[in-house]
Every structure is written in C-alpha cells, then in structure tokens.
Amino acid sequence: MYLRVLLCRALIACVCVVSFGSAVAAANISEAEPVIVVEGIAYSTWKEYFESDLVASGRKCGTMSKEMRDILFPDPGGQPFRNGVGAASGADCSSTSTDPNSNYENGFRWVIPVVVHVLMNDACGQGAMTDANVQGQIDILNEDFIAIMGSNGEDGNNSEIYFELATTDPGGAPTTGITRNCNTSWFNDGGNYFNTLAWDPNRYLNIYSNQASGALGYVPFLPADAGGTLVGGNSDRVVILHSTFGPDAPPSPFDLGRTGTHEVGHYLGLEHTFSGGCGTGTMPGCYSSGDMICDTNSESGPFFGNACAGGSVSCGTQDPIDNYMDYSDDICMRQFTVEQGRRMRCSLQHWRPNLGSMVPISGGDDIFADGFESGNTSAWDQL
Numbered sequence: 001m002y003l004r005v006l007l008c009r010a011l012i013a014c015v016c017v018v019s020f021g022s023a024v025a026a027a028n029i030s031e032a033e034p035v036i037v038v039e040g041i042a043y044s045t046w047k048e049y050f051e052s053d054l055v056a057s058g059r060k061c062g063t064m065s066k067e068m069r070d071i072l073f074p075d076p077g078g079q080p081f082r083n084g085v086g087a088a089s090g091a092d093c094s095s096t097s098t099d100p101n102s103n104y105e106n107g108f109r110w111v112i113p114v115v116v117h118v119l120m121n122d123a124c125g126q127g128a129m130t131d132a133n134v135q136g137q138i139d140i141l142n143e144d145f146i147a148i149m150g151s152n153g154e155d156g157n158n159s160e161i162y163f164e165l166a167t168t169d170p171g172g173a174p175t176t177g178i179t180r181n182c183n184t185s186w187f188n189d190g191g192n193y194f195n196t197l198a199w200d201p202n203r204y205l206n207i208y209s210n211q212a213s214g215a216l217g218y219v220p221f222l223p224a225d226a227g228g229t230l231v232g233g234n235s236d237r238v239v240i241l242h243s244t245f246g247p248d249a250p251p252s253p254f255d256l257g258r259t260g261t262h263e264v265g266h267y268l269g270l271e272h273t274f275s276g277g278c279g280t281g282t283m284p285g286c287y288s289s290g291d292m293i294c295d296t297n298s299e300s301g302p303f304f305g306n307a308c309a310g311g312s313v314s315c316g317t318q319d320p321i322d323n324y325m326d327y328s329d330d331i332c333m334r335q336f337t338v339e340q341g342r343r344m345r346c347s348l349q350h351w352r353p354n355l356g357s358m359v360p361i362s363g364g365d366d367i368f369a370d371g372f373e374s375g376n377t378s379a380w381d382q383l
Contacts, residue, residue: 033126060254060302060327062215062239063222063266066275070095073226082228082350090350093269093343095224097288100342103349106160110348112356113166114138115199117179118242119210124182126242127210133246134178137207138163140247140257141264144324145336152256155334156324159341160361161268161348163205170199189213194234201236202354205267207260212241216254217263223351224269231351238263253306253329261324261333269347270340273326274299278315295337296320302327 034042064072081090092099116134120127143151147158165177185191187210198206212218217240221230230236243249244259271291278298279290286294298315306329312319320326322334336344348355 060216060304061262061266061272062213062218063263063272064220066095066271069221069225073221073230075227076229077227082353088346088350090224090228090346093224093346093350095222096292098292098339098343098346099287100293100339100346104342104345106158106341106345106361108358109160109162109361110345110356111162111164111359112205112348113177113203114163114205114207115166115169115175115177115179117181117193117197117206117208119186119193119208120180120182121184121187122182124180127187128180129209129242129245129248131176131178133248135165136248137240137246137257137260138165141260144258144261144333145264147335152331153334155322156336157338157341159336159344161341161344162359163264166199166204170203187211189239194237198234198237200232201234202232202352205264205355206237208237208239209242209245210239212239216241216244216259219263219266222266222269222271223347228351238267253331256330258324258330258333265325265336265340265344268344269351270325270336270343272302273320273323274302277301281315281317291325293337293339293343295339296323296325299326305329306332308332 034044037043075095081094083089088101088103091097092101092103116137118127118129118134140152141163142148144153144156145159145161145163147153147156166175167177169175179197181193181197183191183193186193189210189212193208194206197208217238219238220235223231238260240260240263244254244257246257246260249255249257270293273291273296275292276290277300280286280288281290281298283294286292286298290298297317297320299319299321300314303312303319303321303326308322308329308331310318310321312321320337321328322332323340324333324336325340326333
C-alpha cells in the first residue's frame, strides 16, 4: 500500500511538471512578437504570411483599383491639363486615356532624387535595414527601369528613368538620402507619419518602408487622379513592406525587390495590367480601357505564382504575366513595355514636372550607369 501511494505521488508530480513546462512553453510562444498582424491575424514568420490565403486572395498590392479611385478622386473639371515640360499636355496620360506618341521617346534621361524613410517599431528592431540594402533597392529600380544588361531586368525595355538617393536635403544640407525613425504606430503604417517626415514631394520621390498596412506595398493615388491636384501633398508617396525591400528581402517569392518596381510604376502613372478586366483589346479602344496601354495584352484578373513558363490566357491572348504591373512572383517579372515607358515619361513631364532633372544621353553615360551603378560590369564587355 505504501509503495502504491509513493508511485501515485510521483506520477502526480510528473504530470504537474510536464503541465507546467508545457504552459511555460505555450506562454513563451504566445508572447513571441509576430512579424506582422493583418486583419487581426498574427503571423509568426514571413513564410507563413506569404503562403496564407490573405496574400493569395489579392493583398499583394494595396493600391486602390481605378474604379475606386475614380469615385474617391474625381477630376474636378474646369482645369486645364498640366502642360509641364514641352508642347504636349497631361491629356496624353490622363486618368482616362493614354496617347504614347513620339513626344515621349527616350530623347533624354529623367534622373529622380529619392529619399527612403526607414520606419521601425519602438525598439528599433523590426523594420531595421542597412544602408547597403537601401542602395540595393535603388539599384534594382535602375536595373528594371533601364533594362540593364546582365541584371534581372535586362529583358525589359529601357525607359530612361533613373533613380538615385538624394545627396542634398530640402534645407540644402548634405544627406545620404536615408532617414530612420523608431515609432510603432508609424511602423504599423498609422499616425500620418508622412506629415512629419515627407521631404517636398514635388522635388523628391519619398519611399517609406514599414508594414504597408498588410500589403506588399501601395501608393495612395496615381498622378493624374483628381486632375493632378493630389501631386505634391505630404501623402504623395510610395510605401513598401520592409521585408520585401531591397536585395536582402527574405521571403521568397517576393525577395528580388520587384515590389518597389511595381509600386514606383504606379507612382509614375501605370495601372495594373489587369485593370478593368479584358476591356478593348484592339486599337484605338485599348488606349482608353483596361490599363490604357495597347502593347500590354488584355488580362481578366491578376496572375499569382510562378509565371516563368507562361501559358496563361484569359482574354483570348497571352496574359502579360511577365510584366512588372502584374502579380507574378518576382523572379518571373521581366519588363515594362515601350508604351508603359512612354506613359511614365508623360507623367513625369506633365504631372510631376518638378521631380528630378532631364539629363542628355551619351554613350559614356549609358555605360557608366548601366555597368558601374548597378554593380554589374558585364556591360563593359560589350565594347
């Protein structure tokens, strides 16, 4: 009998220890800080988030659809289209149509100064990134917008739009073009941080890295929305999820910096390739329906996943699943089309005329930018 009592006591003690240990482990797990919380759901790893139904169901880009923006930002009317630089007008890249005419050929290079605002939580841990990673994202933009030989963007079309970290701040002082702030509300994309942090959006492309409201990135509007009256306000910006920013982004398949390329495309006036569904697939109707670009095939909806092999057809023609303005995996995004490049240059010329400078194109400049600035010297071998 005595032995039986001892055994029972030992068993009870063992159960208590196991239960206590399990409770401690559970408490530690529950207290671990999630990498992101979206719509009340906490995700403990980026892999878990990017493989969730939330991302697959359309949360990749948070930029509002054209239909929604037309309601929220109607053209006030009674205002002439901005003329900006040159004899043409913003009517060539309005919120309703595109005229990608020869005025927007690559006769010069637009050089755009960028300030990157790195937003972190209060502890300055989540959201932190190195200067090298920030510069790496700028390099990726140049690889994709200029189609630099030997880079992931080499199969695209050269739009002659070039980005560089600002070297002078709005007050005229030298700068790295990078700011850092530790504020959990701002890190969670709240608190109207842009009213405090923005550098003159007429003169600088302001990019913010934070939680991006649960999307991979977004812009609040396109430049022609509301007749261009929103351009230059503090909220005029590009927002990118910090974990998809630059070449050090960890969560495949969004790990090659193409979120930045996609969102800057919006910032310069491009719609999603699937905007408006199939629309009108032939000229001239394709310049005023869908994405308002005729050399991107019509697409009924976004393409998710590894599109490298192609084969997706939704409107009677091959879907433009290798386009930076679709939702394909980063590794399969390869190009802006010629007409997309012209619409972006039109947007710069008429809706953002004070952003950056126009630089003559020379052979030496092309080689320097395409080879040295990207960190890739293969272009030199073509001489």
